[in-house]
Amino acid sequence: MMKFYLNGKEVETQAPSTMRLIDLLRDEFQLIGPKEGCGEGECGTCSILVNDLLENSCLIPIGAIEGAEIITIDGYCKTEQFQILSDCYSEAGAVQCGYCIPGMVMASAALLAQNPHPTEDEIREGISGNLCRCTGYNMIVDAIGLAANKGVGLW
Ligand code: FES
Ligand code: FES
Structure with a gap:
């Protein structure tokens, strides 16, 4: 059995240590925010935070995250910071x-x-590390700049 922190709560799993984190999140914890795109660390659709650092959950075996703090979009979207960021994206x-x-x-x-x-x-x-096939990135860059001006960097 392995324990870690998921969106602020301690959780445990009996899943094999070689299982990919994206599969554990989606299949065992029903956190479907991280999406599988390439499955090879190239597209970033599966991005999560591990101890506040951006990681691709498709590349991480769950044996590597014992005791770690994992934040997914499913948890982050409940924060005030997300609301500001999301408004900036819009x-x-x-x-x-x-x-x-x-x-x-x-x-x-x-x-x-x-x-x-x-x-x-x-x-x-x-x-x-995050691919977007629609926006050409400029609008995303603008959104992040707007969010920075509103202090989203402060957790
Ligand atoms: S699914 Fe593309 S980087 Fe993980
Ligand atoms: S892939 Fe980025 S908005 Fe469509």
């Missing part, structure tokens, strides 16, 4: 098909937590 027109957005929001959250006032280049770097 204001900037940064949500089109929406497929990339859960991962983009987690990348935004991780970036702003570490760097509350990023430059445009730093924003682009912060979301460089």
Whole structure:
């Protein structure tokens, strides 16, 4: 049995340590915010925070997260910070098909937590592991800049 923290609560699992974290989150804990896109660490749709750092849940075996603090979009979306960030995404027109957005929001959250006032280049770097096929990224960059101006970096 292994214990870790999931969206602020201690949880445990008997799943095999080689299981991918994305599968554990979606299948055992019914947290369907992280999406499977490439399954190879290339697209970022499965992004989560592990001890406040952005990670691809498709690449992590659950044996590696014992005792860790995992935050998924399902938990983050209940925070005040998310509400501000989400309003900024809407204001900037940064949500089109929406497929990339859960991962983009987690990348935004991780970036702003570490760097509350990023430059445009730093924003682009912060979301460089997250692919969006719709927006051309400029509107997402604008949304994160708006959120930074509203203090979203402060957890
Ligand atoms: S599904 Fe994990 S990076 Fe693409
Ligand atoms: S909004 Fe469609 S993939 Fe980003």
